[in-house]
Amino acid sequence: MYDLVVIGAGMSGLMAAGAGARRQKKVLVVAKGQGALSLSSGCIDFNPGLLEREEGSPYFKVREVVEESFNFFKYLVKRCGLNYVGSPSEQTRIFTTLGTVKNSCLVPESMFLENPDSYERIIAVGFKGYFDFSPKMFLYYAKKSGIFPGLKETEEVYFEPGVRTVNTTWLAQALTRGELKEKLIAFLKPYARPKTLMVFPAVLGDLPEDRLFKEVEEVLGVKVVELPGGFPSVPGQRLHKALVSSLKEMGVNFLFNAEVIGYKKNLRQVTSIKIKESGGRVREISGKAFVLATGSFWGKGLRANTEEICEPIFQSKVYLPRNFAEDFNFLASGIYTDEYLRPIKELENLYGAGSILANSNYLKNNSGLGLALATGYKAGLLALGDGEVRRNA
Amino acid sequence: MKKLKTTVLIIGGGATGTGLLRDLALRGIDALLVEQKDIAHGASSRFHGLLHSGARYAVKDPNAARECIEENLILKKIAPTCVEETGGYFIELNSDDPAYTAKWLDGCQKAGIEVREVDPNHLKREYPLLTKEVKRVFEVPDGTVDGFRLCWANVWQAEEYGGRYLTYHQLEGFEKQHGRLTAAKLRSSLTGEEVFVEFEVAVNAAGAWAAEVAQLAGVKVNLLQNKGTLIAFNQRIFQKVFNRLRPPSDGDIWVPHHTITILGTTSVNVDNPEILRPTPEEITKLLEIGKELIPEVLELRMLRAFAGIRPLYLGEESNSQDSRSISRDFVIIDHEKNDGLKGLISLVGGKLTTYRLMAEKTGDYIGKLLGIDRKSKTSEIPLTPALAVEEKNRIARRYIVRAPKIEERLKGVTEEKQVLCECEGVTVAEIKEVARWEDTHNLEDLRRKTRLGMGTCQGLNCAHRGLGVAFTELLEKSQEPLEQLKEFLKNRYAGQKHLLWGEQLREAELLTGLYGCNFSLFGGTDDV
Ligand SMILES: Cc1cc2nc3c(=O)[nH]c(=O)nc-3n(C[C@H](O)[C@H](O)[C@H](O)COP(=O)(O)OP(=O)(O)OC[C@H]3O[C@@H](n4cnc5c(N)ncnc54)[C@H](O)[C@@H]3O)c2cc1C
Ligand SMILES: Cc1cc2nc3c(=O)[nH]c(=O)nc-3n(C[C@H](O)[C@H](O)[C@H](O)COP(=O)(O)OP(=O)(O)OC[C@H]3O[C@@H](n4cnc5c(N)ncnc54)[C@H](O)[C@@H]3O)c2cc1C
Numbered sequence: 001m002y003d004l005v006v007i008g009a010g011m012s013g014l015m016a017a018g019a020g021a022r023r024q025k026k027v028l029v030v031a032k033g034q035g036a037l038s039l040s041s042g043c044i045d046f047n048p049g050l051l052e053r054e055e056g057s058p059y060f061k062v063r064e065v066v067e068e069s070f071n072f073f074k075y076l077v078k079r080c081g082l083n084y085v086g087s088p089s090e091q092t093r094i095f096t097t098l099g100t101v102k103n104s105c106l107v108p109e110s111m112f113l114e115n116p117d118s119y120e121r122i123i124a125v126g127f128k129g130y131f132d133f134s135p136k137m138f139l140y141y142a143k144k145s146g147i148f149p150g151l152k153e154t155e156e157v158y159f160e161p162g163v164r165t166v167n168t169t170w171l172a173q174a175l176t177r178g179e180l181k182e183k184l185i186a187f188l189k190p191y192a193r194p195k196t197l198m199v200f201p202a203v204l205g206d207l208p209e210d211r212l213f214k215e216v217e218e219v220l221g222v223k224v225v226e227l228p229g230g231f232p233s234v235p236g237q238r239l240h241k242a243l244v245s246s247l248k249e250m251g252v253n254f255l256f257n258a259e260v261i262g263y264k265k266n267l268r269q270v271t272s273i274k275i276k277e278s279g280g281r282v283r284e285i286s287g288k289a290f291v292l293a294t295g296s297f298w299g300k301g302l303r304a305n306t307e308e309i310c311e312p313i314f315q316s317k318v319y320l321p322r323n324f325a326e327d328f329n330f331l332a333s334g335i336y337t338d339e340y341l342r343p344i345k346e347l348e349n350l351y352g353a354g355s356i357l358a359n360s361n362y363l364k365n366n367s368g369l370g371l372a373l374a375t376g377y378k379a380g381l382l383a384l385g386d387g388e389v390r391r392n393a
Numbered sequence: 394m395k396k397l398k399t400t401v402l403i404i405g406g407g408a409t410g411t412g413l414l415r416d417l418a419l420r421g422i423d424a425l426l427v428e429q430k431d432i433a434h435g436a437s438s439r440f441h442g443l444l445h446s447g448a449r450y451a452v453k454d455p456n457a458a459r460e461c462i463e464e465n466l467i468l469k470k471i472a473p474t475c476v477e478e479t480g481g482y483f484i485e486l487n488s489d490d491p492a493y494t495a496k497w498l499d500g501c502q503k504a505g506i507e508v509r510e511v512d513p514n515h516l517k518r519e520y521p522l523l524t525k526e527v528k529r530v531f532e533v534p535d536g537t538v539d540g541f542r543l544c545w546a547n548v549w550q551a552e553e554y555g556g557r558y559l560t561y562h563q564l565e566g567f568e569k570q571h572g573r574l575t576a577a578k579l580r581s582s583l584t585g586e587e588v589f590v591e592f593e594v595a596v597n598a599a600g601a602w603a604a605e606v607a608q609l610a611g612v613k614v615n616l617l618q619n620k621g622t623l624i625a626f627n628q629r630i631f632q633k634v635f636n637r638l639r640p641p642s643d644g645d646i647w648v649p650h651h652t653i654t655i656l657g658t659t660s661v662n663v664d665n666p667e668i669l670r671p672t673p674e675e676i677t678k679l680l681e682i683g684k685e686l687i688p689e690v691l692e693l694r695m696l697r698a699f700a701g702i703r704p705l706y707l708g709e710e711s712n713s714q715d716s717r718s719i720s721r722d723f724v725i726i727d728h729e730k731n732d733g734l735k736g737l738i739s740l741v742g743g744k745l746t747t748y749r750l751m752a753e754k755t756g757d758y759i760g761k762l763l764g765i766d767r768k769s770k771t772s773e774i775p776l777t778p779a780l781a782v783e784e785k786n787r788i789a790r791r792y793i794v795r796a797p798k799i800e801e802r803l804k805g806v807t808e809e810k811q812v813l814c815e816c817e818g819v820t821v822a823e824i825k826e827v828a829r830w831e832d833t834h835n836l837e838d839l840r841r842k843t844r845l846g847m848g849t850c851q852g853l854n855c856a857h858r859g860l861g862v863a864f865t866e867l868l869e870k871s872q873e874p875l876e877q878l879k880e881f882l883k884n885r886y887a888g889q890k891h892l893l894w895g896e897q898l899r900e901a902e903l904l905t906g907l908y909g910c911n912f913s914l915f916g917g918t919d920d921v
Contacts, residue, residue: 036906039903039906039907039911040906040910040911041910041911045910096911096912096913097857097861097912098857098860098861098875098878098912098914099875100875100912100913100914101913102911102912102913103913128808129808129811131811131813131821131858131861131862132857132858132861133861134860134861134862134864136861136864136865137860137861137864137874140864140868141875164807164808165811228911229857229911229912230854230857230858230907230911230912231853231854231907233911296902297898297899297902298899298902298903298906300899304893304894304895304898305691305894305895306677306680306691306894324893325890325891325893326890328886328905328909330893330898330901330902331902331905362906362910363905363909363910363915368906368910
């Protein structure tokens, strides 16, 4: 019997599990896939100013745990050697591979660019035969952005990895293993000068603990920045790996490739969930409390047909935004919850978290992962009956 | 202001206008075509893509049926890279009226359309998705046609024979002298630059906009603007065109195109050629009717819904409103005869299948007006070079006369061979080369010429890659590269937003997440 069963292994589910693990509870995470987390840029967007403007936002139910949950998140990923920079009260500006500027909140150390005005030279490093990053385009827009007032020169350089077709996954692995790393560093040496910023697509190692960006910085004496881009997203994958392995170390149990297809209840309590494993085997798992963190449409927490939108496991009531198709409003769809994040009155030990919640349009509030982080953490606390949190809420 | 001179000015770069440009160029008559957006901006790409065998019109409009089958055979001969000889089936269901089938068979025979009855069990085996209600099946020589490619093929061949064209130039007005139009005022929709063109004859080939163009000249063309909505599915559900065997009505044709299938169409009168928005009612109706052939239609993955406007000619002062009973046949209106205005001809109505015939007839008429007696060569001179015919020769099929430039690149630099758009198999070489062309003005133009982003992923992976790969080239255009990308994404979403359920909705979220969050290209990034 688990103290807490979490459905979903995206940001919100993992943070709910973390809240439980932190209190030495017996926690299980059941998940079918990886959700939006591993496809994301790896940057934790969070913008309280925009959230406050969103009527009915789940933000209003979790405000008091934001600081604590963000700190706990940083702690979790740091355990795996993945450092995040920033705080929930500040916006952090980063660049993407397209040269666009992204406002986020917590960002991986490898993307963090402090004092951009101190650089006189930007070297944009591309890879021959790799088309997910155009150094030319990046430099064009970086110069236009006005963020580098001290800039004197820029240069695009192309490293030849020595294979014909180069893709993101291969690059991220190959650059930290074997001789390619030495070759890359040797190739970059002639460009190493003071006040130089070197930018790379985010492929400098596939593992959370890879610190190739630091190594390049130290060996060459330049500043290195990684840029998030398209799919697959290495920083999103690193983040997912880091959270899962930290939680595992803290004793959280995981059941992957398992789909929750139903539940059982007794009076006003969910007693167990029914899961279908990858081989097709169906079984039940019992728990004292449950967190529903199955994401939005992409994650499969919400399902839409031509007539309606439903939440397929518990049939919680779903909010359908007006003008659904206009302006990406569909992203605000989600389940209604009470002040304790409970979707269904009759089920007292079920809590919802993450992008499955109503009125959280991550495009508008620019707070996708950040809100998933905070709501997940709080749902975990509430599910464990943390009295203090409940009183504060 | 730029000044140009031409003998014939053609307004409109759809099949009709580009067909006429080719016809005149092959006759050696000097002509300039102007198009307000990209080539095939109107109905010539927002259509069903059926190369009619004529069978659809066999009962109601024998004349149209005969024209269709004749033109069908000519296009298969001269433009094998723009049309696909899929063949088509007409399917009678248990609920359909067998008496209609008899009339239809008779009509096909009279029009000279070859019909062969097929064993329905054979069909049911080949297509398990198909309803069990199939009663009789007939095969006809229907085909499919790629509107973009056909129009560009016309333009590029015309260019080789001296024809000229200006895209992204809108006609804004005419100059009149002594009851004759003498010049046109155009404006570039990209730079705002004005262009002044003197001509001897202007041809209004503006499709659904023909009434507006006529109005600029102070005359009237009586058009019914009739919207048709279509739904594209992400796979080739059928290998042939599937038609219902019943009096032509909504939603009864499925047309396979490249890697996708298009179901259509509806028929709704509108009062403006820019009303291109499919309505929820139209989508529901199409899918309801689609269900009759494929009961599980809602489970299939759809890519986008879109609509086009048919310009149906009402004749003089007709007020008929039942659009399907109006003949789709075309008319050549000489405004000198109708309105006493010299120098303007309007060419309206018709079908894409008969575009070549329309051009030939118009070419004859203009020849007579100008006193130039030369025969049309459009049915003899191949539109696409012979080497392009072979199925395996993808580049030649896609880029026709311009293919050698791309083949050259593919022979050279190795990384240009890499495929960038996996759904449609588009290589880096194609993207870089097409981006360079003067008639490519932005990423959307590039998409239409290469099919980049037209497949299942709708540009998810290839749009940003394409922009990066062709950045140097696209930076030369009048629109900022990132603005080009935004427009590309806006147009992709414009097609997706009518079908936001099931897998389409998941894909739409993915596209939004990638471009909105990871790339921060749109959405709530403004600080408070
Ligand atoms: C492409 C993309 C990029 C994004 N980029 C960013 C970004 O850079 N920064 C940012 O802050 N936000 C970003 N967002 C938004 C952000 O990712 C989401 O708001 C956030 O990840 C939601 O987290 P979640 O845990 O609620 O859901 P998800 O991460 O979607 O997780 C849902 C989980 O539930 C599982 N699940 C669903 N149904 C079942 C079931 N029946 N049984 C078992 N398991 C199930 C899924 O498999 C998955 O593990 C992005 C979103 C997308 C789509
Ligand atoms: C939904 C639908 C399905 C169809 N299905 C089929 C089919 O399966 N088979 C078939 O054979 N036919 C089909 N048709 C008919 C066929 O698409 C049309 O007959 C044909 O495309 C008309 O071509 P066009 O060149 O006359 O018009 P268009 O292609 O609309 O071209 C007119 C052009 O004029 C331009 N223009 C307008 N105003 C100006 C201006 N002021 N200055 C400059 N340029 C201007 C427009 O931008 C446009 O590109 C279908 C039509 C519709 C709407």
